Every structure is written in C-alpha cells, then in structure tokens.
Amino acid sequence: MLEKAHGPDDSLEQSASTAAYDTTRRRGARPDRFWSTRRVPAGLLALVLLAATGLLLYDLASVRADRPAMAWRRTLADELATRPLDDVWVRVGAGAAVLVGLWLLVLAATPGLRALLTMRTDAPVRAGLERAAAALVLRDRAMEVAGVRSVRVKVGRRRVRASAQAHFRDLDEVRGDLDLALEDGIRELGLARQPALSVQVRRPAKR
Structure with missing residues (x-):
C-alpha cells in the first residue's frame, strides 16, 4: 500500500502495513504476567x-x-x-x-512490571524479556533490510510499531521485506503472547 502523506511536504511518500498475530497461548490459556513485589x-x-x-x-x-x-x-x-x-x-x-x-x-x-514481557517456555521456571531489549533486537533485524536508512521500533504489550526511512528501493518492497524480517524476529523472541505488527516506511524529509 503506497500512499501520499499530507503535510508540509506533499511529495513525502510512505507505505504502511499492519498484521495481526495469534495472541493466545497454547491450550487457550492466557499467559501469566509477572507481579511486582511493591x-x-x-x-x-x-x-x-x-x-x-x-x-x-x-x-x-x-x-x-x-x-x-x-x-x-x-x-x-x-x-x-x-x-x-x-x-x-x-x-x-x-x-x-x-x-x-x-x-x-x-x-x-494490578501486576505492574509493564516493561517485562512473558516468554513462552515449557520449563517450570518462568522467563521474561524486557521490552527495551526486544525493541533493540527487532531494530537490528530491521536495519538488515536493504534500503532501510533508519528505523525506530516500539514494543508494546499488544503491538510492535516500526517506523522506518528508506533512501532507495520502492517503498512497498521495503515495507514487505520489513514485514517478513520483523515477523521472523517476533517469532524468534519466543513470547507467550505475540504482539501484532504495524510497519510504516517513508522517504526522508527533503532539505
């Protein structure tokens, strides 16, 4: 999906996509969150x-x-x-x-510890992943995509948002490769509740 962004520079192009993932745990159980000791x-x-x-x-x-x-x-x-x-x-x-x-x-x-994501594991020991660490891993995966100049990744509890700038290649092609790279990255994180993905790609602002 390629569209024109309305703003101060009408020539700015951007491409955006969203994808939904299965947010339920195996056997339909809701993943338990970590509780803060307060x-x-x-x-x-x-x-x-x-x-x-x-x-x-x-x-x-x-x-x-x-x-x-x-x-x-x-x-x-x-x-x-x-x-x-x-x-x-x-x-x-x-x-x-x-x-x-x-x-x-x-x-x-309320459980608190919103910055800690529950990971999927069959062991009796529960594991967690910091949202900042997950964002850093996904950002590194996104920077490997050809044409990506810079990218910002924000990992929430239910959605991962990626905003990238592409300095060459077609925006739809870059966005498609970003979708695939970030989908694989999210799966490899091993989260008990995989978040949805939202990707936005645009050209750098003209100077």
Whole structure:
C-alpha cells in the first residue's frame, strides 16, 4: 500500500502495513504476567501503620497507668466531636483517605512490571524479556533490510510499531521485506503472547 502523506511536504511518500498475530497461548490459556513485589509502597504503609499503632498503644498504656492522655489525642477527639462534616478540612481529609485507598487497591489488583514481557517456555521456571531489549533486537533485524536508512521500533504489550526511512528501493518492497524480517524476529523472541505488527516506511524529509 503506497500512499501520499499530507503535510508540509506533499511529495513525502510512505507505505504502511499492519498484521495481526495469534495472541493466545497454547491450550487457550492466557499467559501469566509477572507481579511486582511493591516494596516501596508496602514498606511506606508498614512504617506509617507501625508508627501510628505504636503511638496509640503507648498513649493507651499511659492512660491505664493513671496518666493524662497526650494532647494530640485529646485535641483529635475534640475535633472529631465538634467539627461539622461539611468543614473544608474534613472534606480534604476524607478525599485524601479515599485517594490513598484507591491507590492501594490499584496496586493490589494490578501486576505492574509493564516493561517485562512473558516468554513462552515449557520449563517450570518462568522467563521474561524486557521490552527495551526486544525493541533493540527487532531494530537490528530491521536495519538488515536493504534500503532501510533508519528505523525506530516500539514494543508494546499488544503491538510492535516500526517506523522506518528508506533512501532507495520502492517503498512497498521495503515495507514487505520489513514485514517478513520483523515477523521472523517476533517469532524468534519466543513470547507467550505475540504482539501484532504495524510497519510504516517513508522517504526522508527533503532539505
């Protein structure tokens, strides 16, 4: 498919193609993603809860020992008993608590590690491939195609996008060879879920 690109330079030619791959794993099972351990959020939450719980238990023990409660707890109890619900600080505190709760729920329900792609393997040990490394491998394969001057490859979780510049040969021929080279490259990556492919080839901008 050869088409004219409309833009500042109407003489710029480009050729584009898209291809869909089987995105299902063998036996129809969906490939499992790697889950992040969330060390930083979990550690911060644990420290906050530990400090708050320790301070509260210390104050309760002081009250049991016939000592007056800490000023902060008396002030907090008075504020909660007397401050109206439509107060701006009550709303701000409630909104902050909701946002923090939603953030923790999202962290708990999502796997994270979006830069790591699951690889296909029959061994009990799971393997993963960085998206940046996969893009580098596919870029090297694309640069081997005759006529390709430069190429940018972006590897997503569901699609690989390649944008190349060709300084000679017909654009459709270059794009066809790029399709074949990148198809083979994607298969050789051994991903459990092979992404779709989108290739765009154009001439360098005239100076």
